[in-house]
Each structure stands twice: as structure tokens, then as C-alpha cells.
Amino acid sequence: MEYNFREIEQKWRKFWAENQTYKVEEDPNKPKYYVLDMFPYPSGAGLHVGHPLGYIASDIYARYKRLEGFNVLHPMGYDSFGLPAEQYAIQTGQHPAITTEQNIARYRDQLDKMGFSFDWSREVRTSSPDYYKWTQWIFKLLFNAYYDTVSHKTTAIDQLIAHFEQHGSANCPAFTEEEFSFTAENWNAFSKKEKEQELQKFRLAYLADSWVNWCPAMGTVLANDEVVNGLSVRGGHPVEQKLMRQWSMRIKAYAERLLQGLDVIDWTDALKEQQRNWIGKSQGASVSFPLWNGIEGEDVTPLDLPSMGENSKSIEVFTTRPDTIFGVTFLVLAPEHEWVAQLTTEAQKEEIESYQKSASLKTERDRQSDVKNISGVFTGSYAIHPFTGEKVEIWIGDYVLAGYGTGAVMAVPCGDQRDFDFARHFNKEIRNIFKDTDISNEAYTEKDAIIANSDFLNGLPAKEAIKRAIEEIEKRGLGSGKTNYRLRDAVFSRQRYWGEPFPVYYENELPTLVEDEHLPIQLPEVDKYLPTEDGEPPLARSKKEDWNFTRGDRMEYNTMPGWAGSSWYFLRYLDPKNDQEFVAKDKVDYWGNVDLYIGGSEHATGHLLYARFWTKALYDLGYIPFEEPFQKLINQGMILGRSSFVYRIQQSNEFVTFNKKNDYNVTPIHVDISLVDNNKLDLEGFKNWMPEYASATFILEEDGSYTCGYEVEKMSKSKFNVQTPDELVEKFGADTLRMYEMFLGPLEQSKPWDTKGITGVNGFLRKFWRLFHPIENQFTLADGPGNEKEMRTLHRTIKRIREDLDRYSFNTCISTFMIAVNELTELKCNKREVLQPLIVLIAPFAPHMADELWEKAGGKPGEVHTSTYPQFNESYLVESSIDYPVSFNGKMRFKVNLSAQLSAKEVEEHVMNMEETQKWLEGKAPKKVIIVPGKIVNIVL
RNA sequence: GCGGAUGUGGUGAAAUUGGUAGACACGCUAGACUUAGGAUCUAGUGCCGAGAGGUAUGCGGGUUCGAGUCCCUCCAUCCGCACCA
Incomplete structure (x- = not known):
């Protein structure tokens, strides 16, 4: 029989499903091993060839571990809340649940065809009420908790309340960045609302004002990705920065633990470095610069603060270089700094306000990428240098960010390049406080100089001067040494429909939790999936009777972000059907944390940080026995796709062909690759593609065609460059596709997708099959011992495959198999002693073929996957x-x-x-x- | 600007601790078999050279008996980003 992969693969898929071959239970007699993939968002485009890359690798590894005698947990599910389904709902009116259901069915079909060994009885979906009930429950847990800075643990808020009742805010053990001060008497006299206002400063889930990209025309908040040059990608509407009341998560409290935890997990240094960089620990000092009271000629000394009267405020700055304080020649505040309005003099008002306005039109991303344009405005006010008593100007500039440090910097042009550039541009003084350095062209930023012109710091090397400066700052009561983290608290509200509702209602604008017995709070029906006319989230459209629970003046109308459900899903797999607990203690004790986690590096700082944060909180509160969720992590490289672009003339619905685009001000827009053939756009198809393009007009090439641009970039639904695996499974079979994707190159490396080489792998599998069918396609295995050469080939293969799997080098495994098959074919080997172990060896890679050959060789169906991995014998290799x-x-x-x-x-x-x-x-x-x-x-x- | 990664044939790549550079494939060339073939088989294939041989892992240095691998300088490309004071 020829290698008929269609028949074989179908047969074994059916067998596995009917016999639940891959279902696992806790088994105290076997060591456990947990292999996890980052679960997919089920997009309308289906799985693309990049998804299976990681799934194939993890599946091979899971199968290998199973053969090694481990009880392997290898589940799969769906991150099924998300924007695309909602956007589709906005366009078509179809409920996102329906879209999601259809997409999941498609994904499941695609995944099944690849022959994965998932235990589907454990499937989770973040959008299922059975699942998000527990997401809501964890939210409640975090709302009812604070971070204790004495025990360094997540702690129930009741303990903090007890502290306030007895001691007021004195010796408050809770982490916060907010200001607070009250006595026990104050506290006990507070109204419920006042108490809540204070508690919000400590809760791990809390309400606060956050800056968002607000698009007034669409009445909605946009992600940074959805904004380019201050305009929305969809529709090209202006976008501005706006403060909005939002739920946040106090992840900052965990900054140090998130940093320390990296030392005990087995991730690549590159990935750890990215997280360290994101957490961004820096040590320095906060220093107060008193404000000048505005009376010219009056000698205000910094130690004379109280005598400054009503304006006795000071501006607090954070600096990592307190040693350079004598080099300060001005201060710069973020344009959004809360005191800018008060500091602005009448003469400067117009200029300041227009600058603030223009800064509000820039996203943070725009602000950071624009390093060439130096801008800023003088407020007209001055501060007093705390050591010299000099007057220094207070400016605002958009290179200072409101969200980092205190939103204000002391500018030291000689020691910081941005300050230097700013000073140059505005002709401010650049005072050199470093001995023997040349700062005529650029700042001196190394920390190895000797400090000069700096009073008590003179002659000290920078590193010592930092210590000395902090001492002096503390002694004079100007501030203190401080560790700062650039990690920011995570905004947890979305003004969307398709997400988890909050288990929260409001009474008198007081947020209150819904009791556990009413969970889950289910998503109510709405007439449209858009924000309301006055910019409220879509849930505000709901009627009271559309909710399964209501209380108070109103329910919370925001929904949770995508990362809510994905921050704990790896725990739910352990006990997916439990309706009493998010996970039972005995189950989480048995399975523990994830041993091997595989997924894309785009989650390096988002998902992986949030999941670590929630894990630590759940650990502290005693629900789970481990503090780090993912022991070993591999980032599979991206499979890059080839994207096509059309060019929209800004503020219009007219599209210009590639070769003429430079004559216009254009925005490149991704266009679906199915509408493009050989870079030529199918114009009618494009118009029918999305309603907003129905009335599109075009500026074409001379020959009347529209040429698209292209780029090799990440394959993703939003780039419309998705290639699905289905076609390849159909043509060559899943076993071939599995091995081909592994053969492409190292798992962690990114590579452009190309199907040219797949025939080589397909040929290899057929050659492998032929070893067992040497004559007229009849299955035969010869008895008798393998000869020296045959046994050497077998045992060298066993050794190499094992070694390569142990270092996750899947691509070289495939080469090793090819070499073995080439050698055995050359030797005309058909001996059972040699070939039967090879079936087990290849089973993790080509499970369908392995099962078929195993059965033919007289084994029980399915048994090859629970067999024992062949041992290699060194003596054959001599x-x-x-x-x-x-x-x-x-x-x-x-x-x-x-x-x-x-x-x-x-x-x-x-x-x-x-x-x-x-x-x-x-x-x-x-x-x-x-x-x-x-x-x-x-x-x- | 900051952070991370990567540079090896026409292409994807291999070389686990410094020890025969280019395994294994794709592609290409020539041939065999074929009505046909994205089938199969044989031979060749880094570059220069008729050959002997020379030369070759982004560039330039260094360490070493020996460097793709270790060290230094530079260059290019890709990815991420929150100008992080």
C-alpha cells in the first residue's frame, strides 16, 4: 500500500477522539509534567501557519514526555473575548458570541486536523460565563486586598481597615503612591463613601483617572496601535489625550518581587532582560524645589518655607543623579502636570495652553519617536534652587512624561543629553559641574566624573557624590533617596462590549461588589455594540431587565481588558469544570505550575507580567502553592507573512497606486492578501471588502491597474496577511506539515513563510513508509538481529533525537530522522529489531503514521503513544x-x-x-x- | 533615543564543551525511466581555478597550535518600546 496519508490520518483522528487517548487524570504514582501553549484568540481568519509552529513543538514535547513516563497535562482553550468579534458585531449586528462560536468551531477543526494530543475535556473559553465567573471572583479578591509592605504580601483589606480603626493612617503598612493622612478618630467618623475614597488608594483593584486616547468623532477609546499621527486608523478622525475614570490594577506594588522572581525561572536572558527593562528599577532621590513667591528682590531661602505664605508649594522631582544638583539651571514639567495652570503667568498663558493642546494630540508613542523636534514653553514662574537659593525657570516640555516619577525633572544640561538639547535649543545656561570634561557638543552622561563647582560635593567621584547628595537632601528635609520603577499600574477598564462585566454596582457613585452567590454577572444584551451618544460604554445601552443581576443606581458599564481572562487560564485547566472553586486545592497541588510554556514573544511584557502578578497575589492569599506560573518558557519565532498595502490620501477615501503615492500625503493601509495577486489589487473585491471602502475612489497606474506595496512582517489578522495550514494538510497531510514546520529552522528564530521545501519532508515520510513496505507496497518486517551498521544507525538516532529534544532543537531532529532513513534505505534494512523502535521514536513527530505502522507491526492501536521511549546503548556506537x-x-x-x-x-x-x-x-x-x-x-x- | 535579537552558499539552515565549515533539505544543472507528472532514480552543485591549489561564516583587529564559536571596534538588518530623567 502506498502511503495514503488522508486515509491514515482520518482513521487515527477518529480513533483518538473515540478512545479519549489523550485524556489525563491526576495520578499520584506518576510524576506530572505540564506543557502549555499560549491559547489563541479565535479570529475570523482562522489559524494561520504561525500558530501551529508553537503547538507542534509543544505537542512533540508533550508526547515525548509521555513516552518518558510522565503524566502529561497538555490542554488547549480559547482567549475568546476580544475586539475583532466586537467590531464584526458593530458592522453586521451579529452577536459576538455567535461569531466567536463559529470561529472556535473553525479553530477546533483546524487543530484537530494537525493531530495534536490535547486533552479537550479540559478546554476553557474566557468568554464562557462558567469561566468568567471566576475571573470576576478573582477581581473581587484583588479589590478586597492591599499589598502589605511589612510582610511583603498580598493581604485582605479587612486587616488594613482594622489598622485604620485603631491607629488611623499612622504607620500604614499598605503600598500606595497616593497621599493620605487621618487619625483613628477621623477614620471612624468618616462616612462610608469617605472610607471608600481612602481605601481606593490601597486596593489592588481600584478606580483612578488615567490618560487614554480619546476619539471624539467615534465616541470611543483607542489603543496606541489604532492611532497614527494623531488620527484614528479607522476613519482618520482626530484623537486626543483625555483623563478618564478607570479601573486599574496596582501591579506596581509587586515591582520588586516581579524583578526578583526572574532569578528563579528558566527563561532566556533576553526575555528576562525585557521584563527587567519594563519594570525599570532605578535608584535616585526625590527632591523638592520650593516655588519662588514672586516678590522680586526678596531673598527666599529654601529653609524658610513656611514664611512663603500661601504659595509655599514646592515641586518634587525625581532624579537618578542627585550628584548633579548643582548643575540644575531650570525645571521641566510634563505638560499634563497638575500645577501647570497655577504656575502659568498671564503673559505666558496663551502659549502654554496652546502647547498643552498640541501635546494632548500626541500619543505617547508619537512623543517618544519624535526626538528631533525639541519643544517646550516657559510658564513664567520660578522655583528656588534648594542649595544655592538661585531662581530657576519652570518650563513645560513634552519630553517629560506625566506618568513617570513625579512628572517633573530638574534639568541638568551638562549631565543629561535631553536636558542639554533643550538648553541649547532655548539658549539656557549649561553649567559644567564635571571636572576636566568637554561638554561643548554633548552632555557628559558617564557616572565616572569628579564633581566640581558643587559646594559640598566638590572633588567627589559621581558615585560617592550621589550618596553624599542624598544624605544632605535628607538632612535638610528636601526629599529622600528613592527607588523608582517605570512599571505603571495597569489600566483594567475597557469601554467595550465583548469582555467580562465587572461584579460591581454603584450607589451614590460608591463602587460596591456583588456577592459571590450572584456570580457570574452575565453580559447583558444591547441594541448596538457601540458606545452611547454621550460616550458611555456599550453596556450603558442595556436595560435593567437585560442583566441577570442589578442593584444600586447602576451597574459598572466598563468591561475587563483582554488580559483579565488570560492572566489565570493556566490554573483553570487543572480543574475546568469546578463550579465551587476556581481550582480545587488538591488539583493545583498535584499539577503545580507550568513546566513548559510556549508562545510568541509579543507577550513578553504584557501577558507574562500580568499572569505573574496574579499568580503572586493568589499565592500570597493561600490559594495556590507556587509563586511563578511558568517555569520554563520558550518564545517561538514569528512566521512572517507578506503583507500588502494600499495608500489612502489623508482625510479622504481615495486610494493612490504604489508608484504615485509619493505625490500625496498618504496613510498606508493593510489590505487582505486574498484581494491581491502579484501586487495588483482586485478593485471590486476591495470595495466589497469593507463597507467603508464601498465608495472608495482610486488613482491608478497608466495601465489602469492598482499596484499594492508589500512588506514582510508578522502574520496577523490585523495585517490581513494570514496563510492557513488547511491547504497544506489537504495536500501533504498533517504529519508532513508538522515535520516541515519543525524543519524550517530553530523554533525561536523568526522566518518568512515559504512552502517550497515541504516536498522534501513529504518525500522523507514516504521513504520512511517504504522501509516497512519494501516490496510491492506490502507491509513486511524481517526477523533476525540487526547488523552492526543497522544497529549503529538506530542507536545513534535514538541518542541524537533524545539530546535534541532535551534542548528543544526540533529542526535537527528532523535532519537526524532523514539521515537515519537514508542510511537504512541504503542498507536495505527491513528488520523489526531496527525499525520497530523507530516507530516509537517518530511517534511524537508523525503520530498518525506511527499509529498505523505500530498497528501493522502487531501492536495495539494507540499503544505507541503510551509505549516506552527506546533506550540507546552506547556499545553500538563504538x-x-x-x-x-x-x-x-x-x-x-x-x-x-x-x-x-x-x-x-x-x-x-x-x-x-x-x-x-x-x-x-x-x-x-x-x-x-x-x-x-x-x-x-x-x-x- | 533606549532595550533585545540576528548576520554562514542561489534559499531554509547545521556545526551541543574552541577541533574536518556548509550536515539535512529546497533550488539549480546533466542524465535515466516515463503518454504525462509538484512521481521515482543516478551524478554534480560555496566562490576563483583546466589543475595543483587558493579562498570563504557582515567589516576590521585580538587571544589560541587551532575561532562561525571567546574578546574588542565598527557596519547592516529585524523586533519591542513607556524620550524613564
Whole structure:
């Protein structure tokens, strides 16, 4: 029989499903191993060839571990809340649940076709009420908790309340960045609302004002990705920065633990470095600069604060270089700094306000990428240098960010390049406080200079000066040494429909939790999935009777962000059907954390940080026995796609062809690759593609065609460059596609998608099949022992595959199999002793074929997946002779086959007596002869 | 600007601790078999050279008997980003 993959694969898929081959239960007699994939968002485009890359690798590894005797948990599910389904709902009116259901069905079908060994009885979906009930429950847990800075633990808020009742805010053990001060008497006299206002400063889930990209025309908030040059990607409407009341998560409290935890997990240094960079620990000092009271000629000294009267405020700055404080020549505030309005003098008002307005039109991303344009405005006010008593100007500039540090910096042009550029641009003084440095062209930013012109810091090296400066700052009550993290609290509200509702209602604008017995709060029906006319979230459209629970004046209308459900899903797989707990204690105790986690590096700082945060909180509160969710993590490289672009003339619905786009001000827009053939756009197809393009007009090439641009970039639904695996499974079979994706290159490396090489892998599998069907496609296995060469091939293969799997080098496994099959074909080997172990060996890679061959060889169906991994025997690998390469000055000249038994001395004697050697010696005597037994001979002339 | 990664044939890549650079494939060339073939088989294939040989892992240095691998300088490309004071 020819290798009929269609028949074989269908047969075994059916068998596995009917026999629940991959279902697992807790088994105390076996060691556990948890292999997890980052679960997919079920997009309308279906799985693309990049998804399975990681799934195939994890599946091979899970199957390998199973054969090694582990009880392997290998589940799959769907991150099924998300924007695309909602956008589709807005366009078509179809409920996102229906869209999602359809997409999941499609995904499931695609996943099944790839032959994965998932235990589908454990499937989770974040959008299922059974699941999000527990997401809501965890939210409640975090709302009812604070971070205790004494015990360094997540702690129930009741303990903090008890503290306030007894001691007021004195010695408050809770982490916060807010200001607070009250006595026990104050606290006990507070109204419920006042108490809540204080508690919000400590709860891990809390309400606060956050900056968002607000698009007034669409009445909605946009992600940074959805904004380009201050305009929305969809529709090209202006977008501005706006403060909105939002739920946030106090992840900052965990900054230090998130940093420390990296030391105990097995992630790549690159990934750890990215997280460290994101957490961004920096040490320095906060320093207060008193404000000048505005009376010219009056000598205000910094220690005379109280006498400054009503304006006795000071501006607090954070600096990592307190040693450079004598180099300060002005202060710069973020344009959004809360005091800007008060500090602005009448004369500067107009300019400041227009600058604030223009800054509000820039996203943070725009602000950071624009380093060339230096901008800022003088407020008209001054602060007093706390050490010199000098007046320094207070400016605003958009290079200072409101969200980092205190939103204000002390500008030291000689020591910071941005301050230097700012000073240059506005002709401010650049005072050199570093001994023997040249700062005529750029700032001196190294921390190795000797400080000068700096009073008590003179003569100190920078590192010591930092300590000395902090001492002095603290002594004079100007501030203190401080560790700052750039990590920001995570905004947890979305003004969307398709997400988890909050278990929260409002009474008198007081947020109150819904009791557990009413969970889940289900998503109510709405007439449209858009924000309301006055910009409220879609849930505000709901009627009271559309909710399964209501209380108070109104329910919370925001929904949770995508990362809510994905921050704990790996726990739900352990106990997916439990309706009493999010996970039972005995189950989480057995399975523990994820041993191997595979997914894309785009989650390096988002999902992976949030999941670690929630895990730590759940650990502290005693629900789970581990603090780090993912022990070993591999980022699979991206499979890159080829995207196509059309070019929209800004503020219009007119599209210009690639070769004429430079004559216009255009925005490139991704267009679906199915509408593009050989870079030519299908114009009618494009108009029918999305309603907003129905009335599109075009500026075409001379020949009347529209040429698209292209780029090789990440394959993603939003880039419309998705290639699905279905076609390839159909043509070559899942086993071939599995092995081909592994063969492409190292798992972690990104590579452009290309199907050219797949025939090679398909040919290999057929050749493998032919080993078992040597004559007229009849299955045969010969008895009798394998000969020396055959056994050496087998055992070398066993050894290499195992070693390669242990280092996750899947691509070289495939090569090793190819070499084995080439050798055995050459040897015309058909012996059971040699070939049967190979079936087990290849089972993790090509499970369908393995099952078929195993059955033919007399095994029980499905048994090959629970069999034992072949052991290799070193004795078969011993070679009797070695091909020694003989090098002269490191250059290989010829080889000589010598017995492996020879000692280094004997090898040297033999080689030196050879004619070939004499030829290359050219009559000279060698200076040195290096023999590495079993490896090489190098003769130095 | 900051952070991370990567540079090896026409292409994807291999070389686990410094020890024969280019395994294994794709592609290409020539041939065999074929009505046909994205089938199969044989031979060849880094570059220069008729050959002997020379040369070659982004560039330039260094360490070493020996460097793709270790160190330094530079260059290019890709990814991420919150100008992080």
C-alpha cells in the first residue's frame, strides 16, 4: 500500500477522539509534567501557519514526555473575548458570541486536523460565563486586598481597615503612591463613601483617572496601535489625550518581587532582560524645589518655607543623579502636570495652553519617536534652587512624561543629553559641574566624573557624590533617596462590549461588589455594540431587565481588558469544570505550575507580567502553592507573512497606486492578501471588502491597474496577511506539515513563510513508509538481529533525537530522522529489531503514521503513544577506526583512517611517517604536533 | 533615543564543551525511466581555478597550535518600546 496519508490520518483522528487517548487524570504514582501553549484568540481568519509552529513543538514535547513516563497535562482553550468579534458585531449586528462560536468551531477543526494530543475535556473559553465567573471572583479578591509592605504580601483589606480603626493612617503598612493622612478618630467618623475614597488608594483593584486616547468623532477609546499621527486608523478622525475614570490594577506594588522572581525561572536572558527593562528599577532621590513667591528682590531661602505664605508649594522631582544638583539651571514639567495652570503667568498663558493642546494630540508613542523636534514653553514662574537659593525657570516640555516619577525633572544640561538639547535649543545656561570634561557638543552622561563647582560635593567621584547628595537632601528635609520603577499600574477598564462585566454596582457613585452567590454577572444584551451618544460604554445601552443581576443606581458599564481572562487560564485547566472553586486545592497541588510554556514573544511584557502578578497575589492569599506560573518558557519565532498595502490620501477615501503615492500625503493601509495577486489589487473585491471602502475612489497606474506595496512582517489578522495550514494538510497531510514546520529552522528564530521545501519532508515520510513496505507496497518486517551498521544507525538516532529534544532543537531532529532513513534505505534494512523502535521514536513527530505502522507491526492501536521511549546503548556506537583529519597550521590537508585504539603517541608516529605528511612539511621540522585523540591532528610549522 | 535579537552558499539552515565549515533539505544543472507528472532514480552543485591549489561564516583587529564559536571596534538588518530623567 502506498502511503495514503488522508486515509491514515482520518482513521487515527477518529480513533483518538473515540478512545479519549489523550485524556489525563491526576495520578499520584506518576510524576506530572505540564506543557502549555499560549491559547489563541479565535479570529475570523482562522489559524494561520504561525500558530501551529508553537503547538507542534509543544505537542512533540508533550508526547515525548509521555513516552518518558510522565503524566502529561497538555490542554488547549480559547482567549475568546476580544475586539475583532466586537467590531464584526458593530458592522453586521451579529452577536459576538455567535461569531466567536463559529470561529472556535473553525479553530477546533483546524487543530484537530494537525493531530495534536490535547486533552479537550479540559478546554476553557474566557468568554464562557462558567469561566468568567471566576475571573470576576478573582477581581473581587484583588479589590478586597492591599499589598502589605511589612510582610511583603498580598493581604485582605479587612486587616488594613482594622489598622485604620485603631491607629488611623499612622504607620500604614499598605503600598500606595497616593497621599493620605487621618487619625483613628477621623477614620471612624468618616462616612462610608469617605472610607471608600481612602481605601481606593490601597486596593489592588481600584478606580483612578488615567490618560487614554480619546476619539471624539467615534465616541470611543483607542489603543496606541489604532492611532497614527494623531488620527484614528479607522476613519482618520482626530484623537486626543483625555483623563478618564478607570479601573486599574496596582501591579506596581509587586515591582520588586516581579524583578526578583526572574532569578528563579528558566527563561532566556533576553526575555528576562525585557521584563527587567519594563519594570525599570532605578535608584535616585526625590527632591523638592520650593516655588519662588514672586516678590522680586526678596531673598527666599529654601529653609524658610513656611514664611512663603500661601504659595509655599514646592515641586518634587525625581532624579537618578542627585550628584548633579548643582548643575540644575531650570525645571521641566510634563505638560499634563497638575500645577501647570497655577504656575502659568498671564503673559505666558496663551502659549502654554496652546502647547498643552498640541501635546494632548500626541500619543505617547508619537512623543517618544519624535526626538528631533525639541519643544517646550516657559510658564513664567520660578522655583528656588534648594542649595544655592538661585531662581530657576519652570518650563513645560513634552519630553517629560506625566506618568513617570513625579512628572517633573530638574534639568541638568551638562549631565543629561535631553536636558542639554533643550538648553541649547532655548539658549539656557549649561553649567559644567564635571571636572576636566568637554561638554561643548554633548552632555557628559558617564557616572565616572569628579564633581566640581558643587559646594559640598566638590572633588567627589559621581558615585560617592550621589550618596553624599542624598544624605544632605535628607538632612535638610528636601526629599529622600528613592527607588523608582517605570512599571505603571495597569489600566483594567475597557469601554467595550465583548469582555467580562465587572461584579460591581454603584450607589451614590460608591463602587460596591456583588456577592459571590450572584456570580457570574452575565453580559447583558444591547441594541448596538457601540458606545452611547454621550460616550458611555456599550453596556450603558442595556436595560435593567437585560442583566441577570442589578442593584444600586447602576451597574459598572466598563468591561475587563483582554488580559483579565488570560492572566489565570493556566490554573483553570487543572480543574475546568469546578463550579465551587476556581481550582480545587488538591488539583493545583498535584499539577503545580507550568513546566513548559510556549508562545510568541509579543507577550513578553504584557501577558507574562500580568499572569505573574496574579499568580503572586493568589499565592500570597493561600490559594495556590507556587509563586511563578511558568517555569520554563520558550518564545517561538514569528512566521512572517507578506503583507500588502494600499495608500489612502489623508482625510479622504481615495486610494493612490504604489508608484504615485509619493505625490500625496498618504496613510498606508493593510489590505487582505486574498484581494491581491502579484501586487495588483482586485478593485471590486476591495470595495466589497469593507463597507467603508464601498465608495472608495482610486488613482491608478497608466495601465489602469492598482499596484499594492508589500512588506514582510508578522502574520496577523490585523495585517490581513494570514496563510492557513488547511491547504497544506489537504495536500501533504498533517504529519508532513508538522515535520516541515519543525524543519524550517530553530523554533525561536523568526522566518518568512515559504512552502517550497515541504516536498522534501513529504518525500522523507514516504521513504520512511517504504522501509516497512519494501516490496510491492506490502507491509513486511524481517526477523533476525540487526547488523552492526543497522544497529549503529538506530542507536545513534535514538541518542541524537533524545539530546535534541532535551534542548528543544526540533529542526535537527528532523535532519537526524532523514539521515537515519537514508542510511537504512541504503542498507536495505527491513528488520523489526531496527525499525520497530523507530516507530516509537517518530511517534511524537508523525503520530498518525506511527499509529498505523505500530498497528501493522502487531501492536495495539494507540499503544505507541503510551509505549516506552527506546533506550540507546552506547556499545553500538563504538567505532573501531577514526578518520583523523590532519591539519597543518590549522588547515586540514588530508585524512587518515586509524584504529580508535591508538594512543596519541602512536597516532603521532603514524602520521609523521606518512608520505603525505612529508610532502606538506616541505622539509621543515614541525615546531609542535597537537593530537586530540579521537578528534584531530594539527602540525605546527 | 533606549532595550533585545540576528548576520554562514542561489534559499531554509547545521556545526551541543574552541577541533574536518556548509550536515539535512529546497533550488539549480546533466542524465535515466516515463503518454504525462509538484512521481521515482543516478551524478554534480560555496566562490576563483583546466589543475595543483587558493579562498570563504557582515567589516576590521585580538587571544589560541587551532575561532562561525571567546574578546574588542565598527557596519547592516529585524523586533519591542513607556524620550524613564
